[in-house]
Amino acid sequence: MKIAVLSGDGIGPEIIDQALRVLEVLRSDGLPIETESAPLGGAAYDQYGAPYPEFTQKICRAAEAVLLGAVGGPQYDKLDRPLRPERGLLGIRKDLGLFANLRPAVLFPELANASTLKPEVVSGLDIMIVRELTGDIYFGEPRGMRTNAQGEREALNTMIYSESEVRRIAHVAFGIAMKRKKKLCSVDKANVLETTEFWKEIVTHVALDYPQVELSHLYVDNAAMQLIRNPKQFDVIVTGNLFGDILSDEASMLTGSIGMLASASLNESKKGLYEPAHGSAPDIAGQNLANPLATILSVAMLMRYTFNNESAALRIEGAVKKVLAQGYRTADIFETGMKKVSCTAMGDLVVAAM
Numbered sequence: 254m255k256i257a258v259l260s261g262d263g264i265g266p267e268i269i270d271q272a273l274r275v276l277e278v279l280r281s282d283g284l285p286i287e288t289e290s291a292p293l294g295g296a297a298y299d300q301y302g303a304p305y306p307e308f309t310q311k312i313c314r315a316a317e318a319v320l321l322g323a324v325g326g327p328q329y330d331k332l333d334r335p336l337r338p339e340r341g342l343l344g345i346r347k348d349l350g351l352f353a354n355l356r357p358a359v360l361f362p363e364l365a366n367a368s369t370l371k372p373e374v375v376s377g378l379d380i381m382i383v384r385e386l387t388g389d390i391y392f393g394e395p396r397g398m399r400t401n402a403q404g405e406r407e408a409l410n411t412m413i414y415s416e417s418e419v420r421r422i423a424h425v426a427f428g429i430a431m432k433r434k435k436k437l438c439s440v441d442k443a444n445v446l447e448t449t450e451f452w453k454e455i456v457t458h459v460a461l462d463y464p465q466v467e468l469s470h471l472y473v474d475n476a477a478m479q480l481i482r483n484p485k486q487f488d489v490i491v492t493g494n495l496f497g498d499i500l501s502d503e504a505s506m507l508t509g510s511i512g513m514l515a516s517a518s519l520n521e522s523k524k525g526l527y528e529p530a531h532g533s534a535p536d537i538a539g540q541n542l543a544n545p546l547a548t549i550l551s552v553a554m555l556m557r558y559t560f561n562n563e564s565a566a567l568r569i570e571g572a573v574k575k576v577l578a579q580g581y582r583t584a585d586i587f588e589t590g591m592k593k594v595s596c597t598a599m600g601d602l603v604v605a606a607m
């Protein structure tokens with residue numbers, strides 16, 4: 254099990270340290286885990302002058318799975334765009350062909366009161382958001398800033414999807430729905446944007462291959478509202494890169510905190526990059542405050558999706574559940590009556606529970 258480990262920036266190294274301890278438990282119990290570290294994002298810019306340098310690229314290409322913390326920080330926000338940490342993340346996603354981003358918004362029953370929504374709205378929540386990850390306005394050309402013929406500055410991006418890109422993510426989403434409650438909601442803005450009208454047309458066509466799946470469509474503005482109004486109406490959601498980015502952060506709050514939302518980004522051959530859905534949280538970096546559970550739960554996804562090791566995945570998820578049931582909470586999911594713990598202490602507890 255060759256795993257590249259990219260700590261990244263901000264809270265990245267703090268949360269990855271806890272995830273590495275989880276991997277170490279599995280390794281000492283017999284899994285043939287080999288890890289190799291490399292910088293990504295700002296850390297890579299500092300060391301190599303590029304956010305996804307060749308050194309890192311080589312290690313990630315050779316690995317079967319990549320475990321990532323998060324990238325980015327205010328100190329890098331003024332760099333030329335190609336040098337910024339976020340470009341490193343987009344670069345590795347594109348380089349490894351990681352087009353399918355799975356973001357499970359699952360509420361641990363113990364956290365029903367941690368959500369800002371009423372417990373009865375979120376309890377029992379189990380949504381899988383399938384976000385297309387290597388297309389859309391994130392990568393479309395032309396893009397950039399320029400001065401127009403009237404001498405005024407302007408900026409543009411291009412929202413574009415090819416038929417094959419929509420088709421393959423639709424197949425992934427229908428495949429996942431088949432293994433769940435067989436309900437898929439495709440999110441678009443077909444009332445305004447041609448790109449997503451096209452998306453809707455292709456998804457509707459792919460649906461003919463999956464007659465058992467009940468397909469529905471929502472406009473993204475309505476979907477954002479429905480996620481808060483009645484999130485349990487959803488089983489699987491499939492959407493493009495930009496809408497998926499936004500809706501998955503929104504959905505994370507249904508689980509109690511963005512510090513709980515894991516993710517897997519997969520290519521055609523199940524090679525995957527596993528990372529929490531959240532960012533580098535510069536506001537709490539270096540203070541041992543971050544919630545490491547999204548990253549630890551991403552290790553569970555890594556075991557499940559790349560290595561087909563369901564028992565290791567369940568062992569990690571079971572340990573997280575046990576620690577929550579014991580009443581331990583990092584600050585982001587804390588409520589009165591619970592025991593507040595640091596990032597490293599949460600790591601200790603998960604390791605002990607394993």
Ligand code: NAD
Nearest residue numbers: 323324325326512530531532533534535536537543544585
């Ligand atoms: P963010 O997700 O980093 O933080 C948003 C809020 O959530 C902050 O208040 C933060 O403290 C909190 N938070 C996030 N993760 C947490 C955790 N594990 N435990 C407790 N609290 C947590 O989003 P942002 O502030 O918009 O972005 C900060 C930087 O991260 C930017 O440079 C951005 O580009 C980058 N970013 C990177 C990724 C990634 O690497 N995948 C994802 C999103 C944002």
Ligand code: IPM
Nearest residue numbers: 325339340342343498530532
């Ligand atoms: C995410 C992040 C990234 C994205 C940024 C940091 C490039 O927000 O993984 O959700 O927009 O995809």
Ligand code: MN
Nearest residue numbers: 498499502530
């Ligand atoms: Mn995001």
